[in-house]
Amino acid sequence: xxxxxxxxxxxxxxxxxxxxxxxxxxxxxxxxxxxxxxxxxxxxxxxxxxxxxxxxxxxxxxxxxxxxxxxxxxxxxxxxxxxxxxxxxxxxxxxxxxxxxxxxxxxxxxxxxxxxxxxxxxxxxxxxxxxxxxxxxxxxxxxxxxxxxxxxxxxxxxxxxxxxxxxxxxxxxxxxxxxxxxxxxxxxxxxxxxxxxxxxxxxxxxxxxxxxxxxxxxxxxxxxxxxxxxxxxxxxxxxxxxxxxxxxxxxxxxxxxxxxxxxxxxxxxxxxxxxxxxxxxxxxxxxxxxxxxxxxxxxxxxxxxxxxxxxxxxxxxxxxxxxxxxxxxxxxxxxxxxxxxxxxxxxxxxxxxxxxxxxxxxxxxxxxxxxxxxxxxxxxxxxxxxxxxxxxxxxxxxxxxxxxxxxxxxxxxxxxxxxxxxxxxxxxxxxxxxxxxxxxxxxxxxxxxxxx
Numbered sequence: 001x002x003x004x005x006x007x008x009x010x011x012x013x014x015x016x017x018x019x020x021x022x023x024x025x026x027x028x029x030x031x032x033x034x035x036x037x038x039x040x041x042x043x044x045x046x047x048x049x050x051x052x053x054x055x056x057x058x059x060x061x062x063x064x065x066x067x068x069x070x071x072x073x074x075x076x077x078x079x080x081x082x083x084x085x086x087x088x089x090x091x092x093x094x095x096x097x098x099x100x101x102x103x104x105x106x107x108x109x110x111x112x113x114x115x116x117x118x119x120x121x122x123x124x125x126x127x128x129x130x131x132x133x134x135x136x137x138x139x140x141x142x143x144x145x146x147x148x149x150x151x152x153x154x155x156x157x158x159x160x161x162x163x164x165x166x167x168x169x170x171x172x173x174x175x176x177x178x179x180x181x182x183x184x185x186x187x188x189x190x191x192x193x194x195x196x197x198x199x200x201x202x203x204x205x206x207x208x209x210x211x212x213x214x215x216x217x218x219x220x221x222x223x224x225x226x227x228x229x230x231x232x233x234x235x236x237x238x239x240x241x242x243x244x245x246x247x248x249x250x251x252x253x254x255x256x257x258x259x260x261x262x263x264x265x266x267x268x269x270x271x272x273x274x275x276x277x278x279x280x281x282x283x284x285x286x287x288x289x290x291x292x293x294x295x296x297x298x299x300x301x302x303x304x305x306x307x308x309x310x311x312x313x314x315x316x317x318x319x320x321x322x323x324x325x326x327x328x329x330x331x332x333x334x335x336x337x338x339x340x341x342x343x344x345x346x347x348x349x350x351x352x353x354x355x356x357x358x359x360x361x362x363x364x365x366x367x368x369x370x371x372x373x374x375x376x377x378x379x380x381x382x383x384x385x386x387x388x389x390x391x392x393x394x395x396x397x398x399x400x401x402x403x404x405x406x407x408x409x410x411x412x413x414x415x416x417x418x419x420x421x422x423x424x425x426x427x428x429x430x431x432x433x434x435x436x437x438x439x440x441x442x443x444x445x446x447x448x449x450x451x452x
Contacts, residue, residue, distance in 0.1 A: 149224040150238050153207060154200030160410050161203070164323065165289050166195040167416030168316045172296025174423040175308060175373050179430040187299060191292065194249040201242035202268050202288070208235050209272035217334040219402075257299040264291040276339075279346035282324040283317070290316030307372040315365030318358040322390065323412040325355060330402040344399070351399050359390040366419070375426030382422020386415050 133141065140148055140157040155161055169191040174183040207214065207225045214226035224230040230238075250261045267288040274281035293313040298304050321343065328335075328344035329351070335342055347354045366383045393411065398404040 149229040150234070153204055153224045153230060153235060153238055154242070155203045156196075156200065160413055162196050162199045163413040163416060164320075165199045165292065166192055167413075167420060168290045168312070169195060169292030169296045170416070170420050171312060171316075171423055172293045172309065173300060174420060174427060175312070175369070175375075176297045176300035177424075177427050179374075180428055182424065182428070184300065187296075190249060190252060191296065191299075194246060195292070197242050197245045197249065198268075201239055201246060202271070204235055204239045204242065205269060206272045208232065208239070213338055213340060216338045217331055219331055219334075253299045254302050256302050257295055260298055260304075261291075261295050264288065264295075267291070275341050277341070279341045280343060281341065282321050282328065282343045285324055286317035286320035289320050305372075308369055311365045311368040311372065315362045315369065318362035318365065319412070319415070321358045322355050322362070322393070323409050325351065326393070326397060326399075326405050327409045329399045329405045349399075352394055352397065355390075355394045355397075359387065359394060362390065363387045370426065373426075374430055375423065376429035376431075377426070378429060379422045379426030382418050382425070385422075386418055389415055389418070 134157075136159055137157045140151050143151060151157065170183075170188060173187050173191065177183045207223055210220075211225045211232070214220035214223050220226060225232070225235055250258050253261070267284065271281065271284045271288050274284040290313055293316050294304055294309050297309050325343045325347065328342040331340075332342065332344045334340075336345060343354070344351070363383065363386070366386070367380070370379045370383065389411075393408050397408055
């Protein structure tokens with residue numbers, strides 16, 4: 001385990017690193033110089049003996065022979081943050097590209113490395129699709145090159161985000177269906193198109209904010225704006241087109257839903273900034289991505305039944321915290337170098353405990369939603385299967401394996417489909433007597449007088 005990774009994994013636990021010595025810059029140069037003591041920072045100056053001790057505790061690394069450090073409660077608060085800040089200052093001008101090499105450094109000791117940095121400008125994202133690209137990725141590969149960058153900017157080649165944005169909308173629309181009836185498929189189709197467009201708009205806004213950061217992270221260095229394939233003006237034109245289409249979709253709904261949907265735009269714009277100021281940007285993403293849990297019901301009924309919508313919204317936020325924390329673990333080592341915050345860095349080795357708590361919160365919210373909506377047994381069967389799926393993800397997750405984190409993240413689209421099917425089944429078998437005896441007790445009875 002590298003020293004930097006050891007630091008990153010311990011910092012969220014409130015533990016610290018005690019450094020003894022006065023040459024902090026020299027210490028940071030050691031980290032940059034020795035291959036086994038840094039994340040992707042390579043050098044031609046040779047490798048110290050501690051490479052063979054990579055699996056041993058970092059206290060045995062010989063390149064730290066002149067320094068001593070101890071893991072424990074710091075006597076002086078914030079020592080670990082001082083070290084991280086010094087590392088960031090030392091790495092000013094450093095870029096981590098798809099080969100994780102140093103570039104643009106002014107340190108003469110890194111001169112040989114600088115010239116070996118591969119050029120990422122104009123990199124085609126299709127090179128990152130692997131030997132077995134998905135169907136959307138193959139479609140993107142076959143479009144003209146001038147159009148390909150815009151489609152990649154909208155993430156149409158990676159539709160998982162669109163699925164995760166759509167499912168809370170689909171759940172809410174299905175819950176709003178009358179007892180014994182299927183959900184309104186025209187409404188589902190309208191929301192499906194709207195989520196595809198607005199997810200693309202959100203990704204465009206995110207890439208415009210993070211253009212400089214993306215170029216320093218291995219996984220995102222080939223994105224159209226970060227690699228220079230598209231300019232900021234191109235992205236602005238693309239964003240305007242997407243927002244116009246999203247506005248047209250929103251105007252098809254009643255005015256309550258129009259105002260509710262428009263109020264979410266502030267969350268979309270602010271989310272990319274949260275990773276700069278707080279370790280909880282995933283919470284802001286949860287507020288944003290699950291707005292459809294409120295919007296779907298209001299689109300059908302003209303208002304929100306908070307007894308149903310609020311527990312569903314809460315469950316969706318907990319779900320987002322689960323899958324996006326897993327997603328953030330893919331980039332945590334790059335994030336700590338460039339100064340980006342996330343729940344992955346916040347939780348560290350205690351991630352499984354936090355994810356378990358979010359899973360309990362999600363399950364509780366779903367059960368309360370089903371109780372408030374008077375759903376039948378198929379829904380509760382789907383909730384049980386969902387809880388088991390979440391438990392398996394948490395139990396088998398390897399937070400230090402980016403490939404495993406990516407697979408677990410993408411598997412969450414199955415959770416959305418599972419719950420959607422359970423809501424439809426629970427609504428079809430829901431008793432009709434509640435709507436005939438007392439319409440106010442049945443949240444599935446449309447209130448047509450409130451629609452346009």
